[in-house]
Amino acid sequence: MINSKVILKAILPVVILGILALAFFAGQRPSSYYPVPLLKGSCPPGFKLNENNECIAKNLYSQYEKTNKAGVGGLKSALPEIRDGFSPQEIDLGRYLFFDPVLSADQTVSCASCHDPNKGLSDGLAVSRGIDNNKLKRAAPSLYNVGYLKKLFWDGRASTLEEQMLEPLFSEIEMGNTPENLLRTINDIENYKKLFAEAYPNRHKDEPILLKEITNAIAAFQSSLVSLNSKYDQYAHGYDGALNKNEIEGLNIFRSFVARCAECHTPPLFTNQQFAVIGTPEPDGLPLDPGAEIPFTDKSLRGAFKVPSLRNIAETAPYMHSGRFKTLRETVQFYTDGRGHAVPEGENLLIHWHIWEPNLTEYELDRLVDFLKTLTDESFKPKVPKVLPSGLRIPS
Amino acid sequence: MKKKSPFLKILGSIVLLGIGVFLGKSFFGQKNMETVPIPSSMKYRNVGHTKDTTQVASDREFTGKIIEVKKGSSIQDAVKEANPGDLIRVYPGTYSENVYIDKDDISLQGVVIKGEWPTLDGKKKINDAFLYSGNGILIENFKIINYKGNGIMGQAGNNFVIRNNWIIDTGVYGIFPQYGKNGLVEHNILSKIADAAIYIGMCDNVDVRHNEVFDNVAGIEIENSRHCLVENNYAHNNTGGLLAFVTPGLPIKTTFDVILRNNFVVNNNHENFGAPGSTVSGIPSGTGILIMAADDVIVENNIITGNNNTGITIVDLATGAPKANDPNSEGNPDRVVILDNIMFNNGNDPTGEIKAIMLTQMDTKGPDIFAYGGGTGSTIRDKNKYRTFGLDGYGASQITDTEDIATMMTPSPVPPRSVSKEELGELTYYGVCAGCHAFGTRLIGPPTEILQAIHYDNPQGIVDYITAPKNLREDYPEMPPQNYLSEEAKMAVAEYILALKH
Structure with missing residues (x-):
């Protein structure tokens, strides 16, 4: 009894003090403060931290000889150069920005709205939606392995991620923001001030956050989104058992010169990063999308689009630039239905020479789909932040 | 004991040896060339x-x-x-x-x-x-x-x-190495191919020798490839015999340093049966050699006869493939060198543009050598020897032969990139394991330092575990087997994990 009284006496002041302190500090808390963890000091998977605090890409493809700069070839071929060397802090800050709808004019749309990690870093829509549910012209491409790409957008009109993201950020129908409003918003958020100061330690902490810091951080995060551990990759690195009989048959159809898929969707990235006019149909009622003809003012590129990577393709239906095909099966069918069969009347497109009449059988088309499904790997799927620096909720 | 004469001794041993060899051969020797x-x-x-x-x-x-x-x-x-x-x-x-x-x-x-x-x-x-x-x-x-x-x-x-x-x-193709470095294609006989019989595509350092190609659309095609030797081939009755060119729109953009030497390029007058839309479907029948947008091509000591359109055609991309457009493909054939070749009886029945152009020259025959479009620095050893068109800008060649170049292949095989064990371990750890394991933090699997504690000094333990994982810890999901990694990679990554400091 005595003992417990003594203990109680000792504990009571501590508890009271604790409650008081809590009340005191709670009162001090600024209303805009949300507890955001500090930026990560370690690199995302697929990257190794070097002594300069840079994340350097490391993967099993680095063991192969680089015989060409384009990073194209066969199973055991080196990848093209990736954009790496960002700091872990830049990458993690980029992750917060990527998921934060505060970047849009009405604070409802984030980058992740159209590039959702749970939808293969795409959005599952035929064409994406911007603010006010605006219907956009084209489908959101998956961002997996985007750090390896030298041209961005379906029509290749941007050549860096920083340049690319300015369009969705400031397009009236996408995120609808303006540079002035974005900078004002971000600079008003204490959390971002701290995080930017942490990610960009070389500048004075009180200097305003710059647009190029925002785009740099987002580019850092996007470049960290790699997917190179699919069943296909296991096969490519030498494990025969990774693919079953149907999938290997599919691979052989894929790379054969009858179907010619691999001529443009060249391993290891499954894109050769060139333009191709293949003449796919638009969704009903829509006019032909002129594609790369517009940014390059080149008639020979009418209807041309950048060859997309096929990695995680099974996760990113529907397919083609305007989502005309709902399934992979429909998509592969297109390639055997005849050269130019879906080109609207009156259009004279310069259809790519690899689009021909391979006369693939139903069986072969099924095997191609089997193979395409082996390109799925989301083992390095980015983590959605639990709390956003803006205090906004992640839109569901 | 009566001593045997040494002569008998020697004779005896020879006889014995002979019997031995005979027996040995009949029991153990190859009876016939079965293999x-x-x-x-x-x-x-x-x-x-x-x-x-x-x-x-x-x-x-x-x-x-x-x-x-x-x-x-x-x-x-x-x-x-x-x-x-x-x-x-x-x-x-x-x-x-x-x-x-x-x-x-x-x-x-x-x-x-x-x-x-x-x-x-x-x-x-x-x-x-x-x-x-x-x-x-x-x-x-x-x-x-x-x-x-x-x-x-x-x-x-x-x-x-x-x-x-x-x-x-x-x-479509007979032999088609793509994206290869250092190769040899020789002594093959190919016919009835709807595109190129031998197609060296986006390669480097390839010799194509001693092949016979006939009744194809294209005989031998060097496309977007560098350092190639095409020698001693017999190309006859194709639509086009030998081709060196750049196709725009491919990820590798150049063709240069190609020698076409000592080939027979004869009667390449087959009708074009190439697939519509293919590059070769535009080649006029009767084309001996076609050089399109390729640089530093040397044409030496070939016998080029009986090709009904032209013996050698040298064009830029704008002329040869006016459809295609690729700002990254440089479209002019530069520094083409024509050395001594035997050429006659070419151009007997020119077609299309060449026919039209020759008619403006009051000529109904196609030339031995036809050049059209851009390109600089091209030369020819003896222009007067041939009937030519468009070679006004060609100077005298600086070289007389390519005797010193025996092969375009690399002096020794391209070595595989050698990756040290530690490097392989590092690539595997960051490229594969890091999705679930990291130092000092729990991702999907236990932190790396816990792996180190469990398997301290025992890389084989890690190898065994990742090959066939047993779920030892209730608070973690079961690890999928990593048996697709090679034994070498498994041991390398096990050692790497154990040596990791942070």
Whole structure:
């Protein structure tokens, strides 16, 4: 009894003090403060931290000889150069920005709205939606392995991620923001001030956050989104058992010169990063999308689009630039239905020479789909932040 | 004891030796040549002419086992069984299959017996006869017929040797190495191919020698490739005989440093049966040699006769392929060098644009050499010898021959990139394991330092665990087996994990 009284006496002041302190500090808390963890000091998977605090890409493809700069070839071929060397802090800050709808004019749309990690870093829509549910012209491409790409957008009109993201950020129908409003918003958020100061330690902490810091951080995060551990990759690195009989048959159809898929969707990235006019149909009622003809003012590129990577393709239906095909099966069918069969009347497109009449059988088309499904790997799927620096909720 | 004379002793021992050799031979010796000897890899060509050797082939030793494939069994099964260094010998018979080789250093050798070839027959149903992606692939002595895509196609794969094959109507291409460095294509006979019989695509350092190509749309095509020697080939009755060009829109943009030497380029007047839309479908029938947008091409000592359109056509992309547009492809053929060639009887029946252009010259015949469009620095050794058009800008060539260049292949095989054990461990750890394990933090699996504690000083323990994981910890999900990693990679990553400091 005595003992417990003594203990109680000792504990009571501590508890009271604790409650008081809590009340005191709670009162001090600024209303805009949300507890955001500090930026990560370690690199995302697929990257190794070097002594300069840079994340350097490391993967099993680095063991192969680089015989060409384009990073194209066969199973055991080196990848093209990736954009790496960002700091872990830049990458993690980029992750917060990527998921934060505060970047849009009405604070409802984030980058992740159209590039959702749970939808293969795409959005599952035929064409994406911007603010006010605006219907956009084209489908959101998956961002997996985007750090390896030298041209961005379906029509290749941007050549860096920083340049690319300015369009969705400031397009009236996408995120609808303006540079002035974005900078004002971000600079008003204490959390971002701290995080930017942490990610960009070389500048004075009180200097305003710059647009190029925002785009740099987002580019850092996007470049960290790699997917190179699919069943296909296991096969490519030498494990025969990774693919079953149907999938290997599919691979052989894929790379054969009858179907010619691999001529443009060249391993290891499954894109050769060139333009191709293949003449796919638009969704009903829509006019032909002129594609790369517009940014390059080149008639020979009418209807041309950048060859997309096929990695995680099974996760990113529907397919083609305007989502005309709902399934992979429909998509592969297109390639055997005849050269130019879906080109609207009156259009004279310069259809790519690899689009021909391979006369693939139903069986072969099924095997191609089997193979395409082996390109799925989301083992390095980015983590959605639990709390956003803006205090906004992640839109569901 | 009576002493035997030394003479008898010697005689006796010789007789005994003779009996021994006879018995030995009859019991143990080869009774007959039942197995066919492995060819000697042919270490020389053109004795007394050049110093060339088939370096790649002669450097290769069949270090592994020999797997024999006889009629009724499958070549692919043998490939599955084979390990790097093995030789697969295929006996006469018909094999209707698609053989794919995704391993390094595999040799496939047909054995021809009394004129009977091991024959791959696609029956116009199968896409390709051979597909390979490995380095150091040898394919020789096969008859390949009736495929829909290719006879032999490589995607990547350095140090390849493709020779002595007899290829008829295998669809789009006969022999098509793509993205390869250092290769040899020789002594093949190819006909009835709807695009190029031999197509060197986006390669480097390839010799194409001693092949016969006929009745194809294109005979031999060097496309977006560098450092290629096309020598001693016989190209006849194709739509176009020898081609060196740049196709725009491909990821590798250039063709340069190509020698076309000592070839017969004769009567290439076959009608064009190329697929609509293909680049070669635009080649006019009667084209001997076509150089389009390729740079530093040397044409030397060829016999170029009887090609009804032109002997040699040199054009830029804008002229040759006006459809295509690729700002990254430089479209002019620069520094073409024409040395001594024998040319006559070309241009007897010119077609299309060349006919129209020649008519403006009051000439109904096509020229031996026709150049049109851009390009600078091209030269010719003896312009007066030929009937030419468009060569006004060609100066006198600075060289007389290419005697010093015996081969374009690399002096020794392209070595595989050697990755140290530590590097392999690092690549595997960050490239694979890091999705679930990190130092100092829990991701999906336990933090790396816990792995270190569990398997302290015991890399084999990690190897065993990742090969067949047992779920030891309730608070973590079960790890999927990583048995797709090679034994080498598993041990390397195990050691790497144990050595990791932070």
